[in-house]
Amino acid sequence: xxxxxxxxxxxxxxxxxxxxxxxxxxxxxxxxxxxxxxxxxxxxxxxxxxxxxxxxxxxxxxxxxxxxxxxxxxxxxxxxxxxxxxxxxxxxxxxxxxxxxxxxxxxxxxxxxxxxxxxxxxxxxxxxxxxxxxxxxxxxxxxxxxxxxxxxxxxxxxxxxxxxxxxxxxxxxxxxxxxxxxxxxxxxxxxxxxxxxxxxxxxxxxxxxxxxxxxxxxxxxxxxxxxxxxxxxxxxxxxxxxxxxxxxxxxxxxxxxxxxxxxxxxxxxxxxxxxxxxxxxxxxxxxxxxxxxxxxxxxxxxxxxxxxxxxxxxxxxxxxxxxxxxxxxxxxxxxxxxxxxxxxxxxxxxxxxxxxxxxxxxxxxxxxxx
Amino acid sequence: xxxxxxxxxxxxxxxxxxxxxxxxxxxxxxxxxxxxxxxxxxxxxxxxxxxxxxxxxxxxxxxxxxxxxxxxxxxxxxxxxxxxxxxxxxxxxxxxxxxxxxxxxxxxxxxxxxxxxxxxxxxxxxxxxxxxxxxxxxxxxxxxxxxxxxxxxxxxxxxxxxxxxxxxxxxxxxxxxxxxxxxxxxxxxxxxxxxxxxxxxxxxxxxxxxxxxxxxxxxxxxxxxxxxxxxxxxxxxxxxxxxxxxx
Numbered sequence: 001x002x003x004x005x006x007x008x009x010x011x012x013x014x015x016x017x018x019x020x021x022x023x024x025x026x027x028x029x030x031x032x033x034x035x036x037x038x039x040x041x042x043x044x045x046x047x048x049x050x051x052x053x054x055x056x057x058x059x060x061x062x063x064x065x066x067x068x069x070x071x072x073x074x075x076x077x078x079x080x081x082x083x084x085x086x087x088x089x090x091x092x093x094x095x096x097x098x099x100x101x102x103x104x105x106x107x108x109x110x111x112x113x114x115x116x117x118x119x120x121x122x123x124x125x126x127x128x129x130x131x132x133x134x135x136x137x138x139x140x141x142x143x144x145x146x147x148x149x150x151x152x153x154x155x156x157x158x159x160x161x162x163x164x165x166x167x168x169x170x171x172x173x174x175x176x177x178x179x180x181x182x183x184x185x186x187x188x189x190x191x192x193x194x195x196x197x198x199x200x201x202x203x204x205x206x207x208x209x210x211x212x213x214x215x216x217x218x219x220x221x222x223x224x225x226x227x228x229x230x231x232x233x234x235x236x237x238x239x240x241x242x243x244x245x246x247x248x249x250x251x252x253x254x255x256x257x258x259x260x261x262x263x264x265x266x267x268x269x270x271x272x273x274x275x276x277x278x279x280x281x282x283x284x285x286x287x288x289x290x291x292x293x294x295x296x297x298x299x300x301x302x303x304x305x306x307x308x309x310x311x312x313x314x315x316x317x318x319x320x321x322x323x324x325x326x327x328x329x330x331x332x333x334x335x336x337x338x339x340x341x342x343x344x345x346x347x348x349x350x351x352x353x354x355x356x357x358x359x360x361x362x363x364x365x366x367x368x369x370x
Numbered sequence: 371x372x373x374x375x376x377x378x379x380x381x382x383x384x385x386x387x388x389x390x391x392x393x394x395x396x397x398x399x400x401x402x403x404x405x406x407x408x409x410x411x412x413x414x415x416x417x418x419x420x421x422x423x424x425x426x427x428x429x430x431x432x433x434x435x436x437x438x439x440x441x442x443x444x445x446x447x448x449x450x451x452x453x454x455x456x457x458x459x460x461x462x463x464x465x466x467x468x469x470x471x472x473x474x475x476x477x478x479x480x481x482x483x484x485x486x487x488x489x490x491x492x493x494x495x496x497x498x499x500x501x502x503x504x505x506x507x508x509x510x511x512x513x514x515x516x517x518x519x520x521x522x523x524x525x526x527x528x529x530x531x532x533x534x535x536x537x538x539x540x541x542x543x544x545x546x547x548x549x550x551x552x553x554x555x556x557x558x559x560x561x562x563x564x565x566x567x568x569x570x571x572x573x574x575x576x577x578x579x580x581x582x583x584x585x586x587x588x589x590x591x592x593x594x595x596x597x598x599x600x601x602x603x604x605x606x607x608x609x610x611x612x613x614x615x616x617x
Contacts (some may be wrong), residue, residue: 268425269462269521273476273528274451283475287466 050341053081057088065089067331086335087342090326094342097162097317103154106146107165113139114172122357140176158236162317164346166236170308170318171350174243175301181244182251187281189256200252207249212307215242220314239311243304250300258293259285291365298358302351309347319343374400376532376563377422382431384417391417392428393587401531404564406574406595409584410610415567418584419534422565423454436531452480455525459537461517463509463524469496470505473524480528488527495523499553515546519553526557533557535566569614575599583607 022032059065060072060080068074071083087094096107117139120132147165149155161169188200207215219242224232233241262285270280290297312321323339326332377399384392391414399405407415420426421433424440424447433440435450464472473492477483483491496502499519501512509517518538525533535554539547551573558564558577568574574581574595581598583591583606591598591607602608 263460263462265458265460265462266464269456269458269464269524271425272423272451272454272456273524274448274480275476276448279479283479284464288464291466 049081051081053079055080055083055085057085059083068333068335071335082338082341083335084338084342086326086332086338089332090322093322093326094163094319096165097322098160099156099162099165100154100160103156106153106156110143110146111168113142114168118172140173158234161236163319163322166311166316166318166321167305167308167346169236170240170243170311171305173240174247174304174308177240177244178247178251178304181248182255183286185248185252186255186259189252190259204249204252207245208253212242212246213310213313215246216310216314218242235314235316239314239316243308243311246307247300247304250303251297254296254300255289255293257296258289258291261292262288294361294365295358298354298361302354305350305354306347319346374402376401376436377565378432378434379418379422380432380434382418382421382428382433384414384421384426384428384430391587392421395431395587395589397582397589397592399532399563399565402561402563403579404558404562404577405566405580405582406578407565407567407582407584408569408571408574408610408614409582409590413584414587415582415584416536419456419536419565419567422532422534423451423456425456452528453530454532454534455528455530456534456536457518457521457525457538459540461509461514461521461541463517463521465509467508468505469501469507469509469512469520472509472520473527476524476528491527492523495526496520498526498556499523500549513546514542515549518542518546518550522550522553522557532563532565535564535568537567537569539568539570571599571615583610585610 023029055065055072057064059070059075061075063070065071065083065085066089068083068086071085072080073083092101092104096104099107116132117136119126120129120136123129126132145153147156147161147169148158185200185204188196189204191197191200216239219238220235223238223241227233266284266288267280270284275283309318309320311318312324317325320343323343327334327336327339375398377397379395379397382392382395383390393414395414395418397418407419409415417426421428421440422435427442428440436453438446438449440446440450463469464475467475470489470492473495474485474488477488477491478485481488493502493505496505499522501516501519504512504516504520509520512520522538538554539550542550547570551570554564554566554573555577564577566573566578578595581591581593581595582589583598583602583604585606591602591604593602598607599611602611
């Protein structure tokens with residue numbers, strides 16, 4: 001086949017697709033045109049505002065923007081778009097909060113190692129996976145040491161942590177701790193032992209019946225009451241406890257859905273072979289149940305990651321908290337759109353990543369022989 | 371008690387809530403015996419053999435397997451399950467494991483056998499059921515008959531003395547029934563003690579040395595195949611046999 005025929009075929013394929021999907025009837029054609037106009041209008045407005053007419057570090061006169069007065073849109077109202085200088089000026093706070101800047105390399109190191117710590121869990125067919133998994137288990141201790149400090153490193157209290165660091169800390173640690181807890185809760189809820197079962201039911205239903213904000217307040221105010229005198233866990237830890245409990249209740253229900261989808265015969269076959277309850281659970285039930293539960297599990301993870309922004313209510317400066325603090329600063333006030341668009345973008349990147357990963361997994365598991 | 375006696379059920383009763391599934395079941399199985407159990411659906415025949423490895427718990431009476439009485443004691447249950455294999459109507463293979471892993475799983479985890487040894491055993495049983503070439507495949511890639519043969523191999527790999535078959539061919543397409551029955555006949559010839567719930571009367575005639583007919587939770591008739599098929603005593607058995615043999 002010559003290259004021109006290939007071209008013609010591929011062009012006609014493209015043409016056929018267009019006709020079939022976008023212009024098959026006059027109603028479809030009108031909808032297509034309206035949709036295109038809408039997309040063009042919104043898209044061009046946003047791109048102009050966010051990129052083409054926007055200031056980054058310098059304004060249209062070439063001056064470095066050091067406060068909102070230098071923003072092109074404030075010098076020539078109506079002519080210019082976003083003024084991203086606030087993000088640059090506050091970059092360190094967005095990334096590290098009030099973490100001492102000379103120690104920020106420690107946070108950067110952990111940011112850089114985080115993908116290595118989770119890659120072994122996310123993908124099963126990478127080379128040296130075993131070592132990645134080892135690293136996954138070392139990572140929490142390494143991260144604690146690097147971020148908080150200890151022998152050889154100056155201590156940076158969690159009250160100095162902020163921005164993306166707090167968001168990721170709560171999100172990743174919350175999900176990581178909630179996962180094993182939720183498996184136990186889900187198994188417990190299906191247990192035949194009445195006390196364990198009712199404990200799990202009460203826990204799950206109580207946590208699910210209460211808004212996260214309430215839990216955060218409760219953890220903040222009540223946790224010290226349950227602990228011995230003098231032990232005063234810091235705010236971040238209290239938030240982590242609340243977030244983990246909240247997440248584990250939701251995840252447990254997602255996993256329970258997976259458990260319920262496993263036919264009784266699977267357990268009976270394992271029992272008839274002499275496998276114990278825990279062997280049956282670990283080797284037969286959970287591998288199948290978790291597979292089924294992946295979409296709802298990821299769903300709750302995405303929900304949790306976004307919900308971490310609620311901690312600003314108990315005085316923690318996560319990404320959103322830092323953004324609001326930046327807006328409260330007189331030199332930058334009123335640049336709401338820039339700050340919120342930036343924060344949205346950061347959240348979107350992480351959540352979209354999780355969502356794509358879930359799709360990838362579903363597709364992979366469907367083709368994985370079962 | 372004779373030493374040949376491997377299973378002894380005495381006045382076994384079981385209820386599902388108000389429903390009385392098993393009524394005063396008495397049964398003695400000797401070593402090497404092949405017992406075929408038939409009866410209409412809901413007659414309690416599956417429930418009875420599922421009580422023998424405690425997949426169902428009975429509420430009254432005693433069940434003794436190899437001299438060990440089945441109670442709530444988990445140690446006894448484990449002991450009995452190690453010696454009693456079971457094959458199910460729906461095969462119940464583990465879909466997320468390869469055929470080889472399905473078979474070697476229990477030897478590795480229950481008998482703590484080294485992996486390569488367990489896999490050698492698994493392969494030898496796959497050869498016995500005549501599908502060694504399917505070892506690397508997953509259950510979903512096999513036909514029903516092949517899956518059931520894997521399930522038999524999986525059970526045999528634990529080296530049980532007693533095999534329970536719960537309607538092993540009922541979920542199979544007709545052309546696959548023979549390949550499964552052939553394996554079971556071979557097993558019978560090797561002297562395995564077998565309790566088989568089935569409606570395959572041809573198989574029963576070839577293999578069984580005892581026939582049991584159950585109805586409404588009772589053992590209505592227990593006899594040698596010869597007597598059972600040619601001269602059944604109860605009217606209920608006659609009716610049942612006329613229904614299943616005449617088509």
